Amino acid sequence: MSLAKWKEREREQRQNDIIDAARKLLIDRDFDEVSMDEIAREVGLGKSTLYLYFKNKESLYFAIVLRGIRIWDKMIKEGVEKGNTGLEKFIAYGNANREFSTKYPDYFRLLYSPTSIKKQFDMDKMNSSEEFQEVRGLFKEIMSVGIDSIQKGIEDGEIRQDIDPVEAAILLSVIFNGKVNMGDWAKEMLENRGINEEKFNSDIGDLFLHMLKK
Structure with a gap:
């Protein structure tokens, strides 16, 4: 696998991990009750890294x-x-x-x-x-x-x-x-x-x- 494809696959997996973590937090709570900080902690990322995937x-x-x-x-x-x-x-x-x-x-x-x-x-x-x-x-x-x-x-x-x-x-x-x-x-x-x-x-x-x- 080329380095570019490996990085693309890694990015897709990280993006899916973020979506999964956010979904667990948002399913039983209102949108404004969940912060990006909390989502970042749930997935084990820094908040600044989270914004690289979702603006x-x-x-x-x-x-x-x-x-x-x-x-x-x-x-x-x-x-x-x-x-x-x-x-x-x-x-x-x-x-x-x-x-x-x-x-x-x-x-x-x-x-x-x-x-x-x-x-x-x-x-x-x-x-x-x-x-x-x-x-x-x-x-x-x-x-x-x-x-x-x-x-x-x-x-x-x-x-x-x-x-x-x-x-x-x-x-x-x-x-x-x-x-x-x-x-x-x-x-x-x-x-x-x-x-x-x-x-x-x-x-x-x-x-x-x-x-x-x-």
């Missing part, structure tokens, strides 16, 4: 989110490809969303952060972050897959003609957001009725399909 905390945060949304995007696209009709594709879309939230709950919570992004982050720094821009692009791709599935379902005659595909896809995203940020009181009410997370996820899908189908 600010916003870029590091969205590098974590980017890793998760790439997984999500891949799962969505692979799942939807298995469907033939628009309705089948949309069902696969919903199933892939649930699978991602179950298999990667930490990434899912970071993507649907409970605190407003505008309150958490310096917007100028966010907009200048390459990671943030890629996250936005992939999020739009994921939404487009759902929108296209609904539109195809309308054209196939399986989904109601009066449904707006964009509105429906955004509504589903809002439902997922609400589920992630659901209060303990709501979870307790569901548990008292014998409704666990798996059943609740299934019921959300059934109710949503009931709204869409002719």
Whole structure:
């Protein structure tokens, strides 16, 4: 292996170590509660070295989110490809969303952060972050897959003609957001009725399909 390739691999590994360390600290805490000093200590680096890999905390945060949304995007696209009709594709879309939230709950919570992004982050720094821009692009791709599935379902005659595909896809995203940020009181009410997370996820899908189908 050439020296240049060895250095590139070492840099990628160090970058991944930083992302892993930051993810552990950020998953259960608000963005402003975790400092770059703390992240540097967690990964065993000096703070100045940390800035050689990420120019600010916003870029590091969205590098974590980017890793998760790439997984999500891949799962969505692979799942939807298995469907033939628009309705089948949309069902696969919903199933892939649930699978991602179950298999990667930490990434899912970071993507649907409970605190407003505008309150958490310096917007100028966010907009200048390459990671943030890629996250936005992939999020739009994921939404487009759902929108296209609904539109195809309308054209196939399986989904109601009066449904707006964009509105429906955004509504589903809002439902997922609400589920992630659901209060303990709501979870307790569901548990008292014998409704666990798996059943609740299934019921959300059934109710949503009931709204869409002719």
